[in-house]
Amino acid sequence: MESQNQYEVDLGNLLAFNHSHHFPSLPSSREELVKECLEEGTKLVQAIADRLFNLPSTEDVDGPIVTLPPPTTKLPRSKHLPKPKPPTKWELFAKKKGIKKRKKDKVVWDEQTGTWKRRFGYDRVDDDRDVPIIEAKMTDEPGEDPFAKRQEEKKKRVAKQDKNRLQNLKQAAKVGALPSHVQLAATALPITGTQAAPKKFTKHELGDVAGIAATSTASGGKFDKKVPGEKAPKHQGKHRKFLPVVEGSGIGSREKEQTDKVLNKLFSKHSHEILNVEKAVTAYNVKREKKQRLKHNKNVEDKSLSTSNKLKPKKQLNKKSAKKGSSKKGKAK
């Protein structure tokens, strides 16, 4: 009982403080000091343990578990308290009108496919791709694709929602209550007038420009001081080779060899062997066949008869289907 009066115990932090102890005279040696400190420490630990082990505990496999009271020592936070999020424009409106949130089912019956489908997201109900036919209405304008219109409308709705969301987030950012995972990043400054937005250079583009600038001195940038981090120019050195015209051995004879090679090819007895006869023959054959086919098709169209040609019926099928499609579209309008 005496110990409890003497010591301050904060059970939440397992902390004990003996504020009445002081050394009457400093111990002469280090060992004595340590010993005395440990003794005092033991008393304090015992005082905490007295309280701790008397707390109601539940048995667990690993040992008795007690519920600690909240710590009494006040310590500063490391970050500010989270600020409450301001209501969005819709939330304000809904409150004014008394609109309440309703729970909606996650899955909905899809009439198109006759199955249960998600309300949103992948494989959703009433997806644009699942609508094969849109019935014509009296109000429809001719010459307008209803499918394209549907997509356009959806895009507009999405854009509007994005705009609203950004507006609400801006409001939240003003109070400093942005959700932790959202950042509002400036894309570019708004440009007025006819001036085009300044183009941002990538790292590589800048490097290229720097390389050109560096090599545009008389010496090709050879004696310039390098900036730290500067890379060597990309295409350094010669691209074309001019062999020496003067005759000699080694590299001097290379030029003669080159020209000889070309001339020999042209003037040789077997110069016709340069030509790949087989290739030429097939090329000729293909050309002739094409011509024939064209002629044949013309004949067929004139007579509008189906003959033994295998290719032809397929072609007609294609044409038919194309016509069908166009006619259907016409209907839809």
Added chain:
Amino acid sequence: MLKVKTPKNPRVKRALEKRAPKLVETGKKTLILQGTKTSNTLNDVLTELYLLKKGSAIRYTRKNENIRPFESGGETSLEFFSLKTDCSIFIYGSTSKKRPDNLVIGRTYDHHIYDLVEVGVENFKPLHSFIYDKKLAPRVGSKPFICFVGEGFESVEELKHLKEVLVDLLRGEVIENLNLAGLDHAYVCTAVSSNRVFFTHCALRLKKSGTIVPRMELVEVGPSMDFVVRRHRLPNESLRKEAMKTAKDQSKKKLGDMALPNKAKGVKRERREAKMKNDPTERASKKQKEESV
């Protein structure tokens, strides 16, 4: 023009949410770093403090040139590191002729310096110089006892401040449930004189006493050292008030805190059964609809 930037994947989102300000905070992380000049002792002190705090500490081993916590302009990189590592306590070691073996322990609020205490380290005894039964060695991350002895901690302002900082540094995470079998170490801080604090780390030996409360015995496991208080800077009053705010309603969402039952197989089935109990009609009604269509 503004653009909404959101993380591209859930992992990043989770990481960001972890760093966001919370209503009820969980533990502070400690950043341990050094200046351009350190001594051997100081290196040992820093590494051993890191070992004590392992799990919730980050150790920077490079030299840091322009950190002078007490001077204006010298705290910028500290604040940046605090932001980068999400640490709100830092321990900065440096040594100079004027202040040999200097430790600056500081806290940050919103990644800005909150308060600072400067102590000199003397009579340092490293971990390996203590000989004890290794079975007693404290485990990483267990909740420590913290003891403060001496009236100095109440009467002397510097020591009072040091005490608060040490509690914040040593206490670890605030927890609700504590396993009594896991108690295995204690920190003892004694105010020897008006500016000197003896700090030591002990293991606990629980002995039978006949009652439910075991008899505690302290075995010094190290490190131990003397802190000589040098400079300190208290937080200004308005900042203090701001930082001491707590959430009025301690309603904290507890997820994953519940101990799972030992048989993992049962979990799924139980969940399904619970679902069936809650809304047995919903699914059935859908099926009927389907049939009618």
